[in-house]
Amino acid sequence: MPGSARSTAGDHRFDVNLSILFTELPLSERPAAAAAAGFDAVELWWPWVDSPTPGQSELAALRKAIQDAGVRLTGLNFYAGRLPGPDRGALSLPGEESERFRANIDVAAGFAQSLGCTALNALYGNRVDGVDPAEQDALALENLVLAARAADRIGAILLIEALNEPESPLYPLVSAPAAVGVVDKVNAATGLDNARFLMDLYHLAMNGEDLPAVIDRYAEKTGHVQIADSPGRGAPGTGSLPLEELLDRLRKAGYDGWIGLEYKPGERPSAEAFGRLPR
Template identity: 35%
Template sequence: MSTDTTLTTTAVVDAGQPARLRFAANLKWLFTEVPFLERFDAAAKAGFAAVEYAAPYPYEAAELQRRLADAGLKQVLVNTPMGEPGTPTRSGVACFPDRVQEFRDGVEQGLEYATALGADFLHIVGGLRPDGVSRDRAFARYVTNIAWAAERAKGTGVRLLLEAQNKRDAPGFILDTQSQAAAVAEAVGSDNVGLLFDFYHAQIDEGDLLTTLDSVWDRVFHLQVADPPSRHEPGTGEIAYTGIFNHLRRRGYQGWIGCEYAPAAGTVEGLDWIKEANA
């Protein structure tokens, strides 16, 4: 683990001082300059204390455990399995009425990896409404599947995340808004189900970010950042992230913030925004 103090992403609490925001490197998006298994060391060298990524499944859990331990990193989350890019299941199968067993198998696999890696969260990816299936039917299946997953995850120590994704990047995604995602979590009625609030998705579809965030605050478990329109690092687009980060400190947010963006000009070269966020 790097001892470089120019970029620190862990929480520091001093008497009379607000906690520093904690940022986790998303290894699908960051450090793509090197092969995936080398990104753990790269993230640690850059000053990150935690990582997240969507798909651990091409790798043995033991190999990922070793990479995390050697780099001194915390695993924050993984996603449930998704289909290949360009396929109908590329955003998951949670809303597919005819793929219930596939969904359940994916949750089982996701929980197996999440527990092995010590991850806090398993993101249940909602999916795109299947062709020929009414939205009401797809949504009903989604809610039923989330309820099943919540029951299955009890006792594992892993909490489940629901995320609304924007309709520009994911047309037909089953969750339309942050409030709808929160309503699903509320309907399921389990304290192990909450929201992954992604500022990038929320800005594109809803805007009014602070009000939108506050309206679902009690259900938010995890945050992710990127700046539209190009999905680069904070400070490169239209979101006033200084205000966002100050708001999170005022609200006492203690969780991780996932960095799920495509660096504009190299991962390490674009990390100054983290130092500024905790200045």
């Protein structure tokens, strides 16, 4: 219920993704709504889906809303096109979208730094008809290296995320090994060792992966975790995932970072969608 402590539950630290929860409110009101629900940390997809370089007044207004709410920004996506939607990232797309991603790198890093955010997520991007996948992969690595260096300059990590094939059939990173393979390539190319795996348990479950095995194998390379129940991408308890067991396994495997709530609230107000968080 509103006002109860939600950011910590048992040994877990939760933040709220304001790009999928509290969307019944204007963006400027969502940080305060998260705080009223008992959270002191939030994360965001890139909020300006049509602009990798919004005006300073827009950046300042969102920064002020977060600061005034007294919440911490724990994670931010680089520009990734229209989310939720068909784009699924921009950094591996030849031409204009890749250029938009590059234009966004320093803007996103600067905004993150101004709020003490230390995790930047770079969505890989879909395969494009008529373009050699190897060409896209080479472009992706080039842009991820730029992003990793920008993240390093502000003391942040770069996150690489696997999505799920049923919902994102053109996205090439649809398994934990595929995403971690890119993490390893970025770290080898930069020598910075600041690229990490974003372990989204919903996406991995939708791919049919063995979640306990993924946790055991990749917890040490994981920089952030996101959850939603599966099927349906709803709140914990609306599907069949044993989220409490999985998060306890993550903790025992050494992960002690933030867990992002990235689920749909359903028909009810978002403030009522936190009643069954894992303890």
